[in-house]
Amino acid sequence: MRRVLVTGMGIISAIGENLSENHASLRQGKTGISNATHFESRYAALLPFGECECSNERLIALLNLQDSRGYTRTDLLASKAFAEAIEDAKLSQEQISSFDTALISATTVGGMCLTDQLYEDANLKTSGSEYLEAYSCAAHTIKLLENYKIRGFSDTINTACSSSANAILMGARLIRSGRAKRVIVGGVDSLAKYTVNGFNSLKILSSKACKPFDENRDGLNLGEAAAYLVLEAEDVVGEKKVYAEVAGYGNANDAHHPSAMSDEATGAIRSMREAVESSGISFDRIDYINAHGTGTPNNDEVELFGMSRLFYKIPPFNSTKSYTGHTLGAAGAVEAIFSILSIVHDEIFASLHVETPMSTHSARPVAALVSDKKLNYALSNSFGFGGNCTSLVFGRIK
Structure with a gap:
């Protein structure tokens, strides 16, 4: 079975507009959670968010877009990270357009980030805006396909917060099975009234910077x-730089509740078990876990419970959502990149804002930067609404 190697990465988040800026912020323990300046909502002045500093105008300039008509913020963010990833991997136009190259992207809100404009268009209060083709879940994917002349298999996944983790899983399976030589995988989500109002109705948004795995945690930040x-x-990489291997993956659904995980961690346990077992290693060889760690009472309790059932001793773990907020459909890919950075640089980044450790478990998230620990395998968890749980194992290149 073919090995699946990571040869390029691109990212834009609240802690940086590229890979190096994100890594620097993680090392410095610098959170990106603060007041929003670009997001227009009554909640922008009331709640903290993990908003990207780049304005749409700056993104357009960085992308050198000659015609940005119809581009939503979702499209712009996706285009920025995608461009960095393919440049990092040194993909030629011939390789990008090859039928052996696939694209699998992910999102939850997609073009509905323009919630007000969507309402106007849907209710015929306009004569038809420039965004009529931008509202679908796949709109950003279609722009990437067209702009880069991608002709291979493509798909857009929406499984809530596990969306881009499932994009990685699917891409790895395509390569392992011989259906593709390379797959560009990832996801995007931008702040939107649609999601902010929805999460607020669930009463799980914190009025302060989130503190995953803290006894007094009270919610997440979007x-x-x-x-x-x-x-x-592996057979097409040649002498190219390689970051890590996608060593294993698992997906399961506990079918318990639309927005909460089962107390027994049924889906979480199964996805973690499948990921480790499919990588061909034992549980004691996992050196680090990038937890889903949303900061909600339900998620953190259930995730720790699940880990305690699988590991004799829970490995060092953190929640990098304390830096970026919960980026929904992008979270799996964001945290996959952070996990790979940990492996490449032998680092585990501090889990921020923890003041009082949870009383129900003895395991504690990493409190300060660990910069001298060799990591061979990292487990990254992404758990979505509806109980869709996905876990990925990344391995050091030997």
């Missing part, structure tokens, strides 16, 4: 980001 990884089959 964020926005885009992240893409270039996956390639």
Whole structure:
């Protein structure tokens, strides 16, 4: 079976507009959660968000777009991270357009980030805006396909917060099965009234910077980001730089509740078990876990419970959502990149804002930067609404 290697990465988030800026912020323990300046909502003045500093105008300039008509913020963020990833992997136009190259992207809100404009168009209060083709879940994917002349298999996944983790899983399976030589995978989500109002109705948005795995955690912060990884089959990589291997993956659904995980962590346990077992290693060889860690009472309790059932001793873990906020459909790819950075640089980044550790478990998230620990395998968890749970194992290149 073919090995799946990561040869390129691109990201824009609340802690940086590229890979190096994100890494620097993680090392410095610098959170991106603060007041929003670009997002227009009554909640912008009331709640903290993980908003990307780049304005739409700056994104257009960075992308050198000659015609940005019809581009939503979702499209712009996706285009920025995608461009960095393929440049990092040194993909030629011939390789990008090859039928052996696939694109699998992910999002939850897609073009509905323009919630008010969507309402106006849908209710015929306009004569038809420039965004009529931008509202679908796949709109940003279609723009990437057209702009880069991608002709291979493509798909857009929406499984809530596990969306881009499932894009990585699907891309790895395509390569392992011989259906593709390379797959560009990832996801994007931008802040939107649609999601902010929805999450607020669930009463799970915190009025302060989120503190995953803290005894007094009271909710999450929504964020926005885009992240893409270039996956390639080992036999086509040659002498190219390689970050890590996608060593294993697992997906399960506990079918318990539309927005909460089961107390027994049924889906979480199964997805973690499948990911580790499919990588061909034992649980004691996982050196680090990038937890889903939203900061909600339900998620953090259930996730720790699940880890305690699988590991004799829970490995060092953190929640990088304390830096970026919860970026929904982009979260799996964002945290995959952060996990790979940990492996490449032998680092585990501090889990921020924890003041009082949870009383129900003895395991504690990493409190300060660890910069001298060799990591061979990292487990990254992404758990979505409806109980869709996905776990990925990344391995050091030997």
